[in-house]
Amino acid sequence: MAPPSPTIYRSFAEQVRRQPDRAAFELPGGRRITYRETARTVERIAARLVADGVTPGDRVAMQVDKSPEAIALYLATLRIGGVFLPLNTAYTDAETEYFIGDARPRVLVCSPRRRAGHAHREGDGLVVETLGAQGDGTLMEGDGHHDEVFDASADDPAAILYTSGTTGRSKGAVLTHGNLASNCRALLEAWRFTDQDRLIHALPIFHVHGLFVAANMTLTAGACMYYLPKFDVDTVVDLLPRATVLMGVPTFYTRLLKSDRLTPEACASMRLFVSGSAPLLASDHQAFEARTGHAILERYGMTETGMNTTNPYEGGPRKPGTVGKPLPGTEIRVVDGETGRTLPDGEVGSVEVRGPNVFSGYWQLPEKTAAEFRADGFFITGDLGRIDEDGYLCIVGRGKDLVISGGYNIYPKEIEELLDAHPAVLESAVIGVPHPDFGETVVAVVVPAPGQEPRESELLEFIAGDLARFKHPRAVRVEEALPRNVMGKVQKAELRKRYRDLFAGSDA
Structure with missing residues (x-):
């Protein structure tokens, strides 16, 4: 048996010891934050959390705008043995109520502008702190330093991430120090990620991709990240000549392809483009390679497992x-x-x-x-x-997207791939809706390609030769855009709700 791998925090601390003056973060405007400076911020926040009463196993919830200090809060929580609970910044105060009630954190860190909305929660074992995008807020007050490091085992909980909750209430997935460290180590190996890499980080940090993939890999490898508050095409293209890796969602690549500035020359220093969190259209994969000479690497993961699979970095094709x-x-x-x-x-x-x-x-x-x-x-x-x-x-x-019509199993992706190949279609989503005769039937929702007006009869004729009759959509609806969550995943539950009465009262 191999010895247990170091935790994420201890791997970060080793990089602080090894190269304290290397930049961990480079911010828009040119500001650099070194590993040493990040470590000092971690120690200050750790002291504040301990003063707030956080002990090993206590939850620390965070719902703040993206900042280097937010990453330091994550590391500080791990340092003292707390359990980190990142929350989507889009959640309303009412939605946050459920997560607070379920996880019962000892500390909730929110943005200063949301402090009033959480005031009623304070007390009964909960402390509310604030943290702003510029490093302001109560969390950063004081100059205490917490020197101790909790000796976490692989089985100790490190974080709770709530699932997206597309069916029923969200569930809190408990991820251990061993889960995070082992997955990070596997990704560093698979993607040949080292301290020489310069990552463009434009993802949110309340999600597996932005926090447990992008940030964990950077901070444990001793690399540098160009740390952006959000994705902006021109900003990213400006950074490409100085960067080596971009981790993104399909929307990033769709938008980059619309820029005339995306050229092989702009990508000359890049060695890896990663896409995940939602399926990448095969047409975008092919168009990006044609434009840049780089094949995007797709991988597969989920809240409960981190990353599971990856297309090869080398030694095989990256298959759309x-x-x-x-x-x-x-x-x-x-x-x-x-x-x-x-x-x-x-x-x-x-x-x-x-x-x-x-x-x-x-x-x-x-x-x-x-x-x-x-x-x-x-x-x-x-x-x-x-x-x-x-x-x-x-x-x-x-599994919940599987359509069972008249006793036959129908897999939406098979139909979507055919529809997406039509020149009038930008993308599609196939869903099952109630039907009085078949129990459930297929409906296709399509987004037009620029300047196109897809016709139902034309689309059905286009796919008919490749599909058994029972798989044919009984209706096609055109929409300007598909509903998506913040990570770009199509929300089929919303579409099913929208069209659930399409065949109500029908005897077709």
């Missing part, structure tokens, strides 16, 4: 429409969802994962946790997929 092979130490299988029987390559089934990256369970939901794991330790992801002829995993949708 696939998410590659398992990361080192991670196992993936595709099974019959009812029996758990492993399916032959090429067949669609339930995607399951096992490895040190897989979370320890849902916060205070032991029965739900037990229901999501097989007896042999594989986690049932809820995704549907298949293994292709090269051993690459292809995700075909969420």
